[in-house]
Amino acid sequence: MVKKLSNLNMNKKKYIIFDLDGTLIDSIGIWNLTDVTIIKKFSGKDVSFDEIQNERDEFLHNNTSGEIYVEYCNFLIKKYGLSIKDGRQLSKLRRELYEEIYENEIEFKSNVVDLLRKLKELGYTLVLATMSSEKQIDIYAKSPKLIKEGNIKELFDLITTKETVQLKKPDPEIYNNVTKYFGTTPDRCLVFEDSYSGVLASKRAGMDVVNVYDKYSDKDRERINEMADYSIIDYQEVIDLLNKKNKKNKSNSFEADYSKMSALAASTLPRQDRDYDKSKTLVNASLLLSKKSNK
Numbered sequence: 001m002v003k004k005l006s007n008l009n010m011n012k013k014k015y016i017i018f019d020l021d022g023t024l025i026d027s028i029g030i031w032n033l034t035d036v037t038i039i040k041k042f043s044g045k046d047v048s049f050d051e052i053q054n055e056r057d058e059f060l061h062n063n064t065s066g067e068i069y070v071e072y073c074n075f076l077i078k079k080y081g082l083s084i085k086d087g088r089q090l091s092k093l094r095r096e097l098y099e100e101i102y103e104n105e106i107e108f109k110s111n112v113v114d115l116l117r118k119l120k121e122l123g124y125t126l127v128l129a130t131m132s133s134e135k136q137i138d139i140y141a142k143s144p145k146l147i148k149e150g151n152i153k154e155l156f157d158l159i160t161t162k163e164t165v166q167l168k169k170p171d172p173e174i175y176n177n178v179t180k181y182f183g184t185t186p187d188r189c190l191v192f193e194d195s196y197s198g199v200l201a202s203k204r205a206g207m208d209v210v211n212v213y214d215k216y217s218d219k220d221r222e223r224i225n226e227m228a229d230y231s232i233i234d235y236q237e238v239i240d241l242l243n244k245k246n247k248k249n250k251s252n253s254f255e256a257d258y259s260k261m262s263a264l265a266a267s268t269l270p271r272q273d274r275d276y277d278k279s280k281t282l283v284n285a286s287l288l289l290s291k292k293s294n295k
Contacts, residue, residue: 002211002231005241008190015182015189016119017175017207020130022194024112024152025140028053028216030105034098035076038090042082053216055079060131061197064168068131069094099139106145109212111235113149118239120155122246125182128152128159129174129191137161170197175205196220199228210238 021027032049035056039047059072073094074087084090119126130137140146141153153159158181165173179186186206193199194214202209211228212235225231232238 002225002228005230005237008230010245013188013190015125015127015184017127017129017178017189017191019193019198020132022214023192023212025106025108027106030102033101034094038094039080042084043080045080064171068168108149115235115239116155118242126156127178128156131162131168134161134163169201172201172205175202175207196224199224203227
């Protein structure tokens with residue numbers, strides 16, 4: 001059940017994991033357009049975006065092993081009676097068509113690159129865990145539109161793709177591999193996911209998950225909200241949380257230093273001053289703090 005984001009304790013987290021499509025970048029709609037175009041071209045049939053997405057999501061959710069996207073293309077061939085009969089060939093054409101469309105359409109989710117840089121600045125380890133291929137990552141890394149904000153390969157400390165696993169999401173293998181790689185535990189990880197399959201995979205791995213709103217997952221909204229730990233509309237919400245907690249941590253650190261310096265200053269005074277001259281203690285402590293901050 002979704003909790004308030006303010007309840008998220010980032011001090012307990014070290015490894016921040018992001019999905020790619022629909023979470024890091026706005027790409028789900030482009031895949032819908034790609035599949036609808038392919039069906040129209042090779043069968044002459046008209047299919048709605050919602051219909052093709054529901055079919056694709058259901059197929060990928062229920063098929064987690066093997067060459068999943070080749071098998072998906074075989075599914076399209078059989079269901080719509082496509083004139084092209086080779087799933088592998090169709091998969092290649094599908095990827096090429098996607099690349100043609102995405103060049104002018106694809107973009108990062110709002111404020112996500114700012115969040116990634118903020119997390120790096122604060123010392124978190126960033127991981128990209130996606131069912132996309134290594135080749136797809138290479139394409140995104142060279143995208144003129146995306147690279148204006150940041151190079152995906154340079155933003156993450158570790159990138160894991162479909163080639164690194166045998167079972168696809170919602171199986172937790174890709175997330176389990178992250179904990180094995182870093183020698184850590186699930187409670188030290190925080191996952192950002194947009195889809196039901198992704199949220200389910202991260203929860204099966206025992207990790208806390210923030211659901212990132214994507215309109216293409218609205219059909220699963222109720223199931224997602226029942227399973228996700230937190231939910232956001234925009235990454236700015238997380239940036240604000242980090243800024244607020246970082247400010248609080250600095251304030252607590254200052255108060256702790258002040259308390260220590262007050263005690264130190266008091267210990268240097270004669271007993272009668274410690275007993276009776278409290279104002280002197282505060283003055284000495286303030287001077288010590290001032291000298292420390294000027295170093």
